[in-house]
Amino acid sequence: MSGANPLRGEAELRVGDAVHVLRPSFAALVAAEDELGPLFTLVERAADGKLALAELASLFWHCVRDRPEALTRERVGEAVVAQGLAAVTPALRVLLGQILQGR
Template sequence: MPSQEHGKLASSRPANPARGEAAVRVGGADLVLRPSFAALVAAEQELGPLFALVERAASGALGIGELVALFWHCLAARPEGLTREAFGEGVAAGGLAKATPALRVLLGQILGGR
């Protein structure tokens, strides 16, 4: 599991695209996002139907809170001490343009499966 080193998150293993994984850079570390069934169910319980989420994303109406929630639920491993608020701040600090490739991968997995 990643740990914090000198105020930055330590990177874990790289994302495996063959498993439908993506990575998002937060606090200087690449965190692996894995859209497992359990992760997507948890995201859907919080955000509502995932197909509606995909539609909002396609129309440019996906909010940053929704993006962070989806990413949070899909984290393969949460670094010790990382709070959702700090994670959200890290995603926002990295910029939406840098988060978009990971979002595309997750949305593709929601629509197409593995």
């Protein structure tokens, strides 16, 4: 699946052969916050270069729109590592921007 809508604050993440849309919906951000702590603190850690790989993968995991059953959190994390931080930073910027700006 693909087709991120930048007007909705969506980004894309490739996992294997599939491209998944990351949508920072209210439900996704609440789930991420329950796991990772306050989102503003998460943004501050990212700005300071102190965002852990597990936190990045978790944020992406919670924001995958229409997450297929076959997609696991581990595969999301492995995709981040396989692509490298530079390749996934644009998606992270989009999500963090939405957290700060809202829609």
